[in-house]
Amino acid sequence: MPTLLIKNIHTLVTMDAARREICNGALLVRDNVIEQVGTTPELPQTADDVLDLQGRYIVLPGLVNTHHHFYQTLTRAVPAAQNCDLFNWLQTLYPIWANLTSKSVYVSAQMAAVELMLSGCTTASDHLYIYPNDSTLDDEIQAVQEVGLRFHASRGSMSVGQSQGGLPPDSVVEKESDILKDSQRLIEQYHDNTRHAMLRITLAPCSPFSVSPDLMRESATLARSYPGIRLHTHLAENKSDIEYSLTTFGMTPGDYAESVGWVGEDVWHAHCVQLDDRAIQQFGKTGTGVAHCPCSNMRLASGMAPIRKMLDHRVPVGLGVDGSASNDTSNLLNEARTAFLMARVRELDASAMTAREALELATLGGAKVLGRDDIGYLAPGMSADFIAINLDRPEFAGALHDPIAAMIFCQVNSVDYSFINGRKVVDQGRVTTIEVPKLVEEHNRLAHQLLH
Numbered sequence: 001m002p003t004l005l006i007k008n009i010h011t012l013v014t015m016d017a018a019r020r021e022i023c024n025g026a027l028l029v030r031d032n033v034i035e036q037v038g039t040t041p042e043l044p045q046t047a048d049d050v051l052d053l054q055g056r057y058i059v060l061p062g063l064v065n066t067h068h069h070f071y072q073t074l075t076r077a078v079p080a081a082q083n084c085d086l087f088n089w090l091q092t093l094y095p096i097w098a099n100l101t102s103k104s105v106y107v108s109a110q111m112a113a114v115e116l117m118l119s120g121c122t123t124a125s126d127h128l129y130i131y132p133n134d135s136t137l138d139d140e141i142q143a144v145q146e147v148g149l150r151f152h153a154s155r156g157s158m159s160v161g162q163s164q165g166g167l168p169p170d171s172v173v174e175k176e177s178d179i180l181k182d183s184q185r186l187i188e189q190y191h192d193n194t195r196h197a198m199l200r201i202t203l204a205p206c207s208p209f210s211v212s213p214d215l216m217r218e219s220a221t222l223a224r225s226y227p228g229i230r231l232h233t234h235l236a237e238n239k240s241d242i243e244y245s246l247t248t249f250g251m252t253p254g255d256y257a258e259s260v261g262w263v264g265e266d267v268w269h270a271h272c273v274q275l276d277d278r279a280i281q282q283f284g285k286t287g288t289g290v291a292h293c294p295c296s297n298m299r300l301a302s303g304m305a306p307i308r309k310m311l312d313h314r315v316p317v318g319l320g321v322d323g324s325a326s327n328d329t330s331n332l333l334n335e336a337r338t339a340f341l342m343a344r345v346r347e348l349d350a351s352a353m354t355a356r357e358a359l360e361l362a363t364l365g366g367a368k369v370l371g372r373d374d375i376g377y378l379a380p381g382m383s384a385d386f387i388a389i390n391l392d393r394p395e396f397a398g399a400l401h402d403p404i405a406a407m408i409f410c411q412v413n414s415v416d417y418s419f420i421n422g423r424k425v426v427d428q429g430r431v432t433t434i435e436v437p438k439l440v441e442e443h444n445r446l447a448h449q450l451l452h
């Protein structure tokens with residue numbers, strides 16, 4: 001099996017149990033797994049492939065994105081939805097999304113994956129919950145596998161249309177029996193529960209206002225009948241979401257989640273901006289995870305999630321850029337910086353989140369939320385997912401006394417190198433697995449078609 005040596009790393013951020021930050025660091029990779037971590041003199045001096053970073057790069061574990069809707073790259077900055085809150089924004093976009101096809105799902109997934117990879121993401125979860133025309137989750141899975149991102153594909157769903165009191169138009173909802181059947185098919189066809197898996201399946205009914213309590217329960221039962229299938233949905237995103245829950249179910253979102261069996265270590269909820277204290281305690285006790293999406297929450301004026309409080313109650317928290325119709329960028333480094341700034345302004349406390357804590361959310365936090373013990377930190381036996389960023393950039397000027405904090409305090413938009421499962425997917429700032437200009441052109445053509 002081929003070996004890869006990364007040496008003369010200015011600062012190697014391991015995120016291991018001791019949070020070692022190694023000067024003049026090195027990594028030895030065999031095939032797709034890290035074999036040794038240490039200083040450059042401690043490690044072997046040769047390998048089949050050697051990347052000498054000449055003391056000018058910081059290396060970190062690859063970042064983990066825990067919430068996204070890849071298809072939404074096709075509907076960024078749509079004029080009619082630019083200034084809407086969550087429910088109005090959704091109602092403006094549902095009819096446009098009803099025109100999605102197999103081809104547009106495929107191309108937008110590659111576009112989103114490429115943008116994520118350039119911003120340091122090496123593992124992403126995506127939530128596809130609308131399947132108009134000939135589109136399937138298979139389109140997205142194939143697309144992402146081709147660009148080489150480690151992927152957790154969510155079989156999302158909507159089953160309660162407007163005529164049944166839900167938010168989406170009836171034309172974009174599916175029958176619950178069809179949803180469950182397709183969920184089972186996808187699990188059996190694609191889910192890989194082995195260590196270093198590049199593809200896992202998640203079941204993800206979209207939100208309390210677009211599926212029934214029955215579908216929530218039955219999805220949980222189905223997921224729990226297979227090893228390693230996790231559950232994901234949107235929860236407590238804004239005030240209207242809370243009102244819907246109280247009016248329709250007579251329960252807060254936290255109580256609703258518990259009533260349908262959606263708490264536990266195999267569950268994570270996106271947003272949780274308006275989660276109350278009781279639910280935070282419950283999530284902490286049960287290990288129920290949260291995908292924090294600060295840019296989207298600001299963009300839609302949903303509010304600021306109580307992340308400091310969640311961390312203090314030991315709630316597992318990861319970061320999500322959320323769909324590109326509500327961010328409208330898939331930049332995970334930027335999301336970590338935004339989470340850091342938002343925590344401080346929410347608490348009016350300049351120590352509410354440190355830069356290193358923000359990096360932990362983006363790595364260890366995301367890995368925990370996705371139920372992975374093979375990514376999130378760099379140590380022997382872990383998957384070879386890591387990123388390198390040149391410290392000679394203008395953004396780092398004057399901050400080299402603490403390049404790790406500078407990753408968050410200073411705005412860093414992209415990585416120079418990214419390795420996923422031992423494969424170099426970003427080389428000197430360029431994606432190696434696909435021709436990006438062609439992809440952008442095709443993507444823009446499809447986006448134009450969708451809107452006209």
Ligand code: ZN
Nearest residue numbers: 234270322323
């Ligand atoms: Zn979302």
